[in-house]
Structures are given as structure tokens and as C-alpha cells.
Amino acid sequence: MSRIAARFAALKAEGRGALIPFLEAWDPDAATSMEILRGMPAAGADLIEIGCPFTDPMADGPTVQLAGRRALNSGATMVHTLAMVSAFRTENNETPIVLMGYLNPILSYGTTRFCTDAAAAGVDGLIIVDLPSEEADLMAGDAKANGLDLIRLVAPTTDDARLPLVLAGSSGFVYYVSITGITGTRTASADELADAIPRIRKHTDLPIAIGFGVRSPAQAAAAVKAADGAVVASALIDGMVATLDAEGRAGPNSVRVVLDQVRALAEAVRAVRK
Amino acid sequence: MNKSFGANSLRSGPDERGRFGEFGGRFVAETLMPLILEVEQAYNAARADPAFQPELDAYLKNYVGRPSPLWFAERLTREIGGAKVYFKRDELNHTGSHKINSCMGQILLAKRMGKTRIIAETGAGQHGVATATVCALFGLPCTVYMGATDVARQAPNVFRMKLLGAEVIPVTSGASTLKDAMNEALRDWVANVRDTFYIIGTVAGPHPYPMMVRDFQSVIGEETKVQLHEAEGRLPDVCVAAIGGGSNAMGLFHPFLDDRSVRLIGVEAAGHGLDTHAHAASLSRGRPGVLHGNRTYLLQDDDGQIQEAHSISAGLDYPGIGPEHSWLHEIKRVEYVAATDTEALDAFQLCTRTEGIIPALEPAHALAYVRKLAPTMAKDQIIVMNLCGRGDKDIFTVADALGVKL
Numbered sequence: 001m002s003r004i005a006a007r008f009a010a011l012k013a014e015g016r017g018a019l020i021p022f023l024e025a026w027d028p029d030a031a032t033s034m035e036i037l038r039g040m041p042a043a044g045a046d047l048i049e050i051g052c053p054f055t056d057p058m059a060d061g062p063t064v065q066l067a068g069r070r071a072l073n074s075g076a077t078m079v080h081t082l083a084m085v086s087a088f089r090t091e092n093n094e095t096p097i098v099l100m101g102y103l104n105p106i107l108s109y110g111t112t113r114f115c116t117d118a119a120a121a122g123v124d125g126l127i128i129v130d131l132p133s134e135e136a137d138l139m140a141g142d143a144k145a146n147g148l149d150l151i152r153l154v155a156p157t158t159d160d161a162r163l164p165l166v167l168a169g170s171s172g173f174v175y176y177v178s179i180t181g182i183t184g185t186r187t188a189s190a191d192e193l194a195d196a197i198p199r200i201r202k203h204t205d206l207p208i209a210i211g212f213g214v215r216s217p218a219q220a221a222a223a224v225k226a227a228d229g230a231v232v233a234s235a236l237i238d239g240m241v242a243t244l245d246a247e248g249r250a251g252p253n254s255v256r257v258v259l260d261q262v263r264a265l266a267e268a269v270r271a272v273r274k
Numbered sequence: 275m276n277k278s279f280g281a282n283s284l285r286s287g288p289d290e291r292g293r294f295g296e297f298g299g300r301f302v303a304e305t306l307m308p309l310i311l312e313v314e315q316a317y318n319a320a321r322a323d324p325a326f327q328p329e330l331d332a333y334l335k336n337y338v339g340r341p342s343p344l345w346f347a348e349r350l351t352r353e354i355g356g357a358k359v360y361f362k363r364d365e366l367n368h369t370g371s372h373k374i375n376s377c378m379g380q381i382l383l384a385k386r387m388g389k390t391r392i393i394a395e396t397g398a399g400q401h402g403v404a405t406a407t408v409c410a411l412f413g414l415p416c417t418v419y420m421g422a423t424d425v426a427r428q429a430p431n432v433f434r435m436k437l438l439g440a441e442v443i444p445v446t447s448g449a450s451t452l453k454d455a456m457n458e459a460l461r462d463w464v465a466n467v468r469d470t471f472y473i474i475g476t477v478a479g480p481h482p483y484p485m486m487v488r489d490f491q492s493v494i495g496e497e498t499k500v501q502l503h504e505a506e507g508r509l510p511d512v513c514v515a516a517i518g519g520g521s522n523a524m525g526l527f528h529p530f531l532d533d534r535s536v537r538l539i540g541v542e543a544a545g546h547g548l549d550t551h552a553h554a555a556s557l558s559r560g561r562p563g564v565l566h567g568n569r570t571y572l573l574q575d576d577d578g579q580i581q582e583a584h585s586i587s588a589g590l591d592y593p594g595i596g597p598e599h600s601w602l603h604e605i606k607r608v609e610y611v612a613a614t615d616t617e618a619l620d621a622f623q624l625c626t627r628t629e630g631i632i633p634a635l636e637p638a639h640a641l642a643y644v645r646k647l648a649p650t651m652a653k654d655q656i657i658v659m660n661l662c663g664r665g666d667k668d669i670f671t672v673a674d675a676l677g678v679k680l
Contacts, residue, residue, distance in 0.1 A: 077577040108578025155305035181465035
């Protein structure tokens with residue numbers, strides 16, 4: 001069983017949902033982001049999403065855009081991102097890691113080589129924002145051959161006629177983009193989620209995580225009440241940005257502030273019994 | 275429209291996945307995907323509707339001022355020597371460039387789809403002005419994304435768009451040019467999928483845009499064919515056009531793709547030189563990748579990060595190119611060359627002085643190459659160059675480059 005499937009099965013047995021915090025690799029620098037990654041499981045992360053920096057993140061709002069820019073300025077490359085995962089795996093073999101990014105850096109690396117290296121580093125799944133079902137054959141074979149889950153995005157605009165196509169190639173879990181918009185902007189209402197999640201459930205047995213617009217512990221709790229997991233990204237980055245100095249360098253509190261936020265989110269997520 | 279070409283035609287693309295060879299496709303986030311499919315369906319339905327093309331043709335004739343003339347540039351021809359140079363004068367269109375050909379087609383499609391809000395990206399501002407114009411004509415609200423760098427260097431067009439009622443949003447991410455404006459327009463579209471139509475300015479973006487914009491721009495080449503036949507009784511030997519995203523070039527070239535005797539030459543912006551890092555020559559110096567919804571040649575580093583383009587011409591300042599051009603490059607049907615900022619500036623002045631036409635800096639790049647090519651050809655040979663925009667917007671940039679204070 002894959003790490004992702006094992007983790008969701010364990011959480012189901014525990015009767016609770018998953019907290020999936022996000023960090024951008026090498027934001028604001030290699031050491032700080034590595035320390036945040038290392039600290040996340042103990043702070044309550046059930047799965048971890050690592051953003052792969054890209055110059056043109058077209059689905060992301062200003063917060064993630066700037067995180068990517070800081071990361072690239074600090075010298076981040078795809079090789080570095082994979083090395084972070086390898087380093088993490090020397091001390092943690094259970095917490096699933098999902099890479100989220102855009103297609104071009106992967107194409108540039110080479111899709112086959114990328115999937116091989118990612119799996120060897122200990123990556124469990126890939127979320128590739130600009131690879132819709134219509135183009136997924138580009139990666140599907142290599143991902144499968146290396147045991148990587150291709151986690152598909154489902155959006156409010158994905159109607160019932162289209163859901164089977166999107167879900168057909170999905171594995172690991174389903175990532176529900178809860179708003180029509182970019183990351184870090186709007187938040188879906190409880191009513192919107194109460195409509196959307198059962199609609200997707202009719203088409204799949206995979207766990208469903210909700211992302212885009214999940215910021216506070218209360219919103220994370222609402223997300224795991226409606227679905228199986230909550231992804232929190234921009235709010236954690238905003239927390240860290242508040243600790244940076246005028247030049248964008250990490251301060252003494254940068255790691256602690258992010259991990260404290262993760263702890264607060266985890267507490268809220270764990271309080272929801274399913 | 276509704277053309278059907280044979281299996282051996284180079285005009286039959288793209289395939290049903292929006293591919294030209296391995297280029298093109300639909301690399302967008304899932305949120306946009308249903309909308310992209312809806313645009314494709316609506317466009318196919320419009321093409322099949324016998325009322326659509328006549329409606330578009332009437333606007334092109336009575337509002338845009340088509341057909342644009344084909345002008346024999348006799349003094350210029352004498353000055354540079356060699357082949358006869360004709361200008362396809364798309365700078366005489368309403369709004370001063372070829373961009374309106376496609377804006378008119380796209381806004382008619384947006385209306386058919388019941389969309390109530392229009393967005394666009396712009397580099398030099400020509401596409402923004404053309405979009406703002408058709409929005410004023412049809413009474414639709416319009417938001418134009420424009421890189422902050424371009425807002426500064428294209429002030430007259432910014433004011434023009436505002437006069438036309440458009441909201442111009444300066445984009446400060448990246449190098450604040452056309453690429454970043456397109457990112458921001460795509461972000462707006464994701465957030466407003468239900469009521470908004472995105473009028474893309476070039477033959478790039480996710481399928482069906484490269485096909486659709488090409489079809490709307492092909493009026494340039496179709497008219498050229500008829501007009502040159504009337505003037506000279508034959509096909510041209512060479513067609514030349516400038517390439518940023520590639521819409522004016524595709525519009526001129528596409529109707530000639532199956533006329534294998536006609537050499538087709540696209541001129542990219544070499545900026546400070548192809549061997550510097552300051553150019554916009556995606557085909558000459560880039561490699562294939564995915565950006566803005568399509569697979570195509572891109573300027574990128576070894577890690578797949580997109581590099582900033584540079585050109586004195588804001589309209590050519592883009593690190594990608596339309597996917598059909600990438601395919602035509604690989605199958606070698608079209609030749610792609612480059613002209614530097616300096617060569618374009620020289621050609622700009624040559625055109626102004628010999629023909630009394632102030633060209634935009636974009637076609638000045640095409641002319642810079644024509645100037646090299648024509649003297650190598652015989653006097654009875656014919657070059658058609660797409661004079662795709664007028665240069666009023668560029669006089670401040672040119673004055674600055676020439677060290678003149680206005």
C-alpha cells in the first residue's frame with residue numbers, strides 16, 4: 001500500500017480527517033524551508049505538500065507567486081526540491097509527500113527521469129496544475145511505473161459529465177479546488193462545500209482534500225467536516241512572511257511561527273470526529 | 275471559413291487535441307478546462323453557422339476598413355535594390371494594426387456565448403486598444419492587463435484604452451511585460467469563468483485560441499493573394515513578417531502554406547543580439563516547453579524557468595511563440611531569422627523617409643530583414659511584407675533611442 005493510501009486508511013480508522021500543510025521549497029532559503037519540513041509531522045501534518053518553484057505560476061495568487069520568487073532568488077531548482085525530500089526521508093518514512101507544481105520544470109528535467117528521481121527521493125504523489133486530464137497521458141505512464149500518484153484537481157466548474165473523465169486517471173486522493181479563482185484569495189462557504197463534496201463522492205471512493213481558500217483553524221475544521229482533508233498554503237506563507245526582514249531573509253522566529261500555525265490547524269482538524 | 279483541406283495540406287491543423295505536430299494542446303488548470311472546451315464548441319458552431327462569417331465580414335469591411343491595400347513600395351525598392359517590395363498595409367486598419375481582425379471575430383463569438391465581460395492582455399498596447407475598441411462598439415466592460423514596464427513605454431496607448439472606457443491594470447510581477455500580463459489575465463479568467471471571455475491577442479494560448487486567432491487573421495494572406503494576383507498576375511516569391519507571438523505572420527503565411535514555391539520568413543526580435551541574453555528569439559534560441567496553455571518553443575533556463583525576453587518593440591517582447599510556428603519551424607516550411615533593435619530602428623527610419631509611412635517597431639523588424647534579402651534577389655522577383663502596425667505609438671521610444679528630446 002502506498003504511503004498516501006496507508007495514511008488515509010489510518011486516519012479513517014482513527015475517525016478524523018487529514019491536515020495537509022504546504023511549503024514552497026527553498027522559501028525563503030534552503031535551511032529554513034528544510035527545518036519547516038522536518039518540523040511539520042511533529043506539529044501535526046498528516047501529509048505534506050511541497051511547492052516546486054516556477055517563474056509563471058498561473059493558478060497562484062500573490063502570496064504563492066512571491067514565495068516562488070523568493071525561492072528562485074535563493075537558487076532553488078528541481079534537483080534541490082528532490083534533495084529536500086531525500087533528506088526528509090532519512091528521518092521520516094511514513095508521512096506522505098506530494099509535490100505541487102507546473103509542468104515546464106518537469107518537462108525540462110525530463111518526465112521519465114523526473115518520475116524515477118522523485119520516487120527514489122521518496123515523493124508519493126504529484127499535483128501538476130497545468131496538466132488537465134486531456135494532456136495527462138504525457139505523465140501517466142511514467143508516474144504509474146514509478147508508483148507515484150497523479151493527484152487530479154477537481155474544480156467547481158468540473159460538472160457531472162466531466163467528473164468521470166477527471167477521476168478516471170486519479171489516484172492517491174482528489175484535490176478539490178474549492179473556489180473558481182487563484183490561491184490565497186476567496187474562501188468557499190460551508191454551503192458550497194456541502195453541495196460540492198457529495199457530488200464528487202458519487203463518482204469516486206478516493207479521499208477528497210479541499211484546498212484554495214482554507215486559511216484558519218476554523219476553516220480547516222470545516223473542510224475536514226465536509227471532506228477528508230484540508231490543504232493550507234497561503235496562510236502559512238503569510239505567517240512566515242511576517243517574520244522576514246526587509247530583505248526577505250528569515251528571522252529567528254520564522255520556523256517556529258509556521259509550525260505554531262500548523263499546530264493550531266492540527267488541533268482544530270483533530271477535534272472534528274468523523 | 276469552414277475550410278476543409280486534404281491530408282497532404284499544411285493547412286489542415288490542428289488535430290482534435292489542438293496539436294500542430296507535438297506543439298499546442300490545452301495545458302490549463304482544471305478550473306479553466308471546461309470553459310476552454312466551451313469556447314471550442316462555440317467557435318466550431320459559429321464556423322458552421324452560415325450567418326457568422328458574413329456578419330464578421332460586414333464589420334471588417336465597414337468598421338475596420340478591409341480590405342487593406344497592397345502597396346508597391348517603389349522608392350524603397352529603388353533605394354535597397356533587387357526584388358520588388360510590396361507592403362500589406364494592415365497598419366491602415368481602424369486602431370492602427372492587424373490586431374482588430376481577430377478582436378472583431380472574438381467579440382462576435384463572446385456575444386454568441388452570452389458573455390458579458392471582456393479581458394485581454396497587451397504588450398505594445400495595440401491589442402489592448404483593439405480590444406477596448408470592439409468593447410466600446412458592443413458596449414461590453416473591458417479590463418486590459420498590461421505589464422507596468424509597457425504601461426510606461428506605451429503611454430499613448432494606455433490613454434487611448436482609457437478613453438475607450440477600458441480599465442487598464444498594470445502588472446508588476448516578473449519583468450512586468452507581456453508574459454506577466456498574460457499570466458494575470460489567465461488569473462482573472464480563472465476567477466471569473468462564468469461571465470468573462472478572454473480575447474487573446476496572438477496565435478498562442480490553449481486550443482482553440484491558436485487556431486481561432488489564425489483563422490481570423492488569415493484574411494491578411496487571403497487578401498494579399500487576390501491583390502497580388504491583380505497587380506502582378508502571380509504569387510509572391512517571398513512573404514516576410516515580424517514575430518512576437520506570431521499573429522500577423524500567421525495571418526499572412528497561412529493562406530500560402532500549400533503554395534510551396536512561396537518562401538515564408540518570420541523575423542524574430544534579436545534585441546541586443548542573439549548571443550546576448552537580451553532578445554526575444556524563442557525559435558532561434560529557445561527550446562520546447564509549456565507556458566500559457568500550449569506546448570511551444572520558449573526562452574527558458576536549464577531548470578525550465580521562463581526567461582525574460584527583451585526587445586525595443588513591446589509587441590515582440592515575449593519569451594514564447596504560437597505553437598503552429600513551432601511546428602512550421604520544425605518541418606522547415608517557414609524560415610525564422612532575427613533582427614536586432616538597432617536594425618529595426620534603421621529600418622523604421624528608412625521606411626518613414628522613403629515611403630512616407632511611419633511603421634510600428636514590430637514590422638520595422640520585418641523590414642530590417644527585407645532590406646538584407648531584397649538586394650540578393652532578381653528585380654522581377656516579389657517580396658510581400660506585412661506592415662502590420664503603424665508607428666505613432668513608438669515615436670517616443672524611437673526618439674529616446676535616437677537621443678532626441680521631445
